[in-house]
Amino acid sequence: MTATLIYCYDPMCSWCWGFRPTWSKLQKSLQGLVDTNQITIQPMLGGLAVDSDQPMPDAMRHKLEDTWQQIQSSLGTEFNFDFWRNAQPRRSTYPACRACYVARDVGLEEEMYHxxxxxxxxxxxxxxxLNTLIECAEHIGLKADGFQKAMMHVEKERLLEAEIEQARHLNLNSFPSLALLKGDQLISIPLDYQDHLSMLAQIKKALS
Known part of the structure; x- marks a missing residue:
C-alpha cells in the first residue's frame, strides 16, 4: 500500500519560502521511495487569506515585514523589502493559490509555486x-488567455475552497505542514527548517 506525504502550503506564506531549500532536499531524498511506489507526494493548498480588494492595514503590514526579518535572521532566507515600500499589499492569497491549482492540471504546480x-x-x-500571476504563468510556459479562463473556472466552481476544507478536515492548519497518510492513519511530521534528514528519518519510521 502506497502512503501519501501531504505538503500543505500557501504560495504567499513567508515561512514556506523559508522552508523551500530544505523541502527541496527532502523531496530529493524521498525520490527512491517515490520510484518504488512506497510513497507519493501530494501538495495541498492551505489558503491563508480570502479574496479581498482592501489595502492591507498598517498593523498587518508591519507584522508581516517583521516576520520576513525574523525568517531572514533565523534561516538566512533572502527577501526584497522594497515590496513594503513600492507595492500596494492586500491580505489576499486565494488568487495565488488558484494559480497553483490551475498549474497542477498541466503538471506545473511546483513551477508556478516557485x-x-x-x-x-x-x-x-x-x-x-492578477497581472503578476499572468506574468508567472507565462514565465512557466502557460498562455495568458487559457490561464485566465482556468482561474475563473476554479473560482466559479469553488475548487480551491473545497481543497482548503479538506486541509482543515485533516487538521493541516498551519503552513507549511507535512503529514503522512498511511491507510486511514494521518501521522504529523514535525518540521525542521534547517535539516531535512530529521524529517526523512521520521517519514521512514512512520512507513516501517
Whole structure:
C-alpha cells in the first residue's frame, strides 16, 4: 500500500519560502521511495487569506515585514523589502493559490509555486494581483488567455475552497505542514527548517 506525504502550503506564506531549500532536499531524498511506489507526494493548498480588494492595514503590514526579518535572521532566507515600500499589499492569497491549482492540471504546480515566490519575495511584485500571476504563468510556459479562463473556472466552481476544507478536515492548519497518510492513519511530521534528514528519518519510521 502506497502512503501519501501531504505538503500543505500557501504560495504567499513567508515561512514556506523559508522552508523551500530544505523541502527541496527532502523531496530529493524521498525520490527512491517515490520510484518504488512506497510513497507519493501530494501538495495541498492551505489558503491563508480570502479574496479581498482592501489595502492591507498598517498593523498587518508591519507584522508581516517583521516576520520576513525574523525568517531572514533565523534561516538566512533572502527577501526584497522594497515590496513594503513600492507595492500596494492586500491580505489576499486565494488568487495565488488558484494559480497553483490551475498549474497542477498541466503538471506545473511546483513551477508556478516557485515563480510566485520569486516574483513576491525577490522581485517585490504582488501575487494578489492578477497581472503578476499572468506574468508567472507565462514565465512557466502557460498562455495568458487559457490561464485566465482556468482561474475563473476554479473560482466559479469553488475548487480551491473545497481543497482548503479538506486541509482543515485533516487538521493541516498551519503552513507549511507535512503529514503522512498511511491507510486511514494521518501521522504529523514535525518540521525542521534547517535539516531535512530529521524529517526523512521520521517519514521512514512512520512507513516501517
Amino acid at each position: 515563480a510566485i515566490q520569486q516574483a513576491y519575495y525577490l522581485e517585490a511584485k504582488n501575487p494578489s494581483n
